[in-house]
C-alpha cells in the first residue's frame with residue numbers, strides 16, 4: 001500500500017497509517033481528555049511511548065493535581081482489551097503498593113476511528129532506560145527481588161502476565177527480535193508531581209515532530225493528529241532536575257498487562273512473549289507443529305522472568321540472536337537435556353546428532369557466571385548464586401518450575417547486600433555461543449570518553465568472550481569427545 005502521508009516518520013514513532021478506522025486515537029500536545037459526559041481532566045504534556053496496541057502519554061491530572069500516564073488503546077483492540085479489568089484486580093494499598101503498575105482511572109474515548117479503551121496509571125521510567133543513565137546506582141539483587149515480588153503478586157491474584165506483543169508474524173521469522181521484554185519492567189519516578197506541565201515543556205524542550213500531511217486532500221483529517229511526536233526522554237529530565245536521582249533505590253513496577261489473562265479463563269489466549277523469552281512449552285508446539293496457540297500459564301512467566309533477570313543483571317540475552325528452530329536447540333543445551341518428544345524435531349533441524357548433557361550445560365553456565373561477574377560487576381559468589389536461581393527457573397518441564405513466591409526464598413536473596421559500584425560498565429549480550437557488542441547507546445552512557453574507547457575496544461574485539469566461549473567449548477568437547485551443541 002502506498003503511504004498516504006507525505007513526510008517520512010523518524011525512528012521510534014508510530015506511523016501515520018496507524019491512524020484510521022479501527023486505529024489509534026488522534027492526540028496532540030495540550031489536549032485535555034477525560035470520560036465522556038464529565039469535565040475533561042487529563043492535560044497531555046508529552047508522549048511517553050507507543051506499542052503495538054496503543055500510544056502512551058504523560059499528562060497532568062487537573063483534578064488530583066498529579067502527573068499521570070494515559071494509555072489509549074487502538075479502537076480495533078478496545079472491545080476485547082482486558083487490561084483495565086486485570087489492573088483493577090492488581091490494585092494494592094496506596095500506602096504500600098505492590099511492584100505492579102497501579103491503575104488510577106479508566107474510561108473510553110470516542111474518535112472517528114472508533115471507541116478507545118483508556119487507562120490512567122502512575123508514570124514509570126522503563127528499567128532498561130534507567131540502566132543506561134550515567135552514574136546510576138543499581139543493586140541488582142534488590143531489582144531481582146522486587147521483580148519476583150511483583151510477579152508473585154500478579155500470580156497470587158490469579159493472573160498470568162504472558163509477555164509482550166510483537167506482531168505474531170515476527171515469531172517465526174529468522175530475524176532476531178529486539179530485547180524488549182525488560183521494557184515490561186519500569187521504576188517509579190520520584191518527585192514527578194512537583195513538575196507542572198509547563199515545567200515539563202520548559203525542561204524537556206520542544207519535541208521532534210513529523211507533520212502528518214496527506215497526498216490526498218479528501219483523506220479524513222479528523223482520523224489522524226496534525227503531527228507525530230517523539231517520546232520525552234524522562235531519564236534526561238530526571239537526571240538534570242531531580243536531586244539525588246541517580247543515588248535513589250529504584251522501586252520496580254511490572255507493566256504492560258495487555259496480553260495477560262485471568263487464570264480461571266480457558267483456553268489461554270495466544271502467548272505473546274517474544275522469541276528470546278518464550279517458554280519451551282509454547283515454543284515447541286509452535287515450531288514443531290505450527291501450533292501458535294499452545295496452552296500456557298503462570299509457569300511460562302517464570303521462564304520469561306529468568307531470561308529478563310539474566311539481562312537485568314548484566315548476563316545478556318540468554319536466547320537472543322537465534323532463529324526459531326535454533327531456540328529449542330539452545331534451550332536443550334542450556335538445560336542439559338531435552339524431552340523425548342523433542343528428539344525427532346531436534347534431529348530434523350541439524351545435520352549432526354547432538355548430545356545435550358548436564359555436564360555440557362554446566363560449562364555453558366560457567367561462562368555465564370564469568371560474564372555476570374565481568375559485565376554485571378558482581379562478585380563470584382553473587383554470580384554463582386544468581387545462576388543457581390536462574391537454573392531453578394529455566395526448567396523445560398513447566399510442572400517442575402518453582403512458583404515466584406517459592407523463588408523468593410532462594411539462598412540468592414540471603415547473601416549480604418551487594419555494594420555494587422555505580423553501574424558504568426557496558427552490558428554485553430551473551431547469546432548461547434555468541435558474543436554481541438554492547439549497544440552504542442549503552443556505551444554512550446558511560447561517563448568518561450577514554451573509558452568508552454577502551455570499553456568499545458574490549459567489547460568489539462570480544463577477546464574475553466572468545467576466551468570464555470573457547471574454554472567452555474574445550475570443556476564440553478573434552479567431556480563429550482564429540483562436537484558441541486552450543487556454538488552456532
Ligand SMILES: Nc1ncnc2c1ncn2[C@@H]1O[C@H](COP(=O)(O)OP(=O)(O)OP(=O)(O)O)[C@@H](O)[C@H]1O
Pocket residue numbers: 048049050051052053054055056069071101121122123124125126164165166183255256257258
Ligand atoms: N505507565 C507508563 N509510564 C511511562 N511509560 C509508559 C507507561 N506505560 C507504557 N509506557 C511506554 O509506552 C510504551 C508502550 O506501552 P505498552 O507496552 O503498555 O503498550 P502496548 O500497546 O500494550 O504495546 P506492546 O504490548 O506492543 O508493548 C512502553 O514501551 C513504554 O515505553
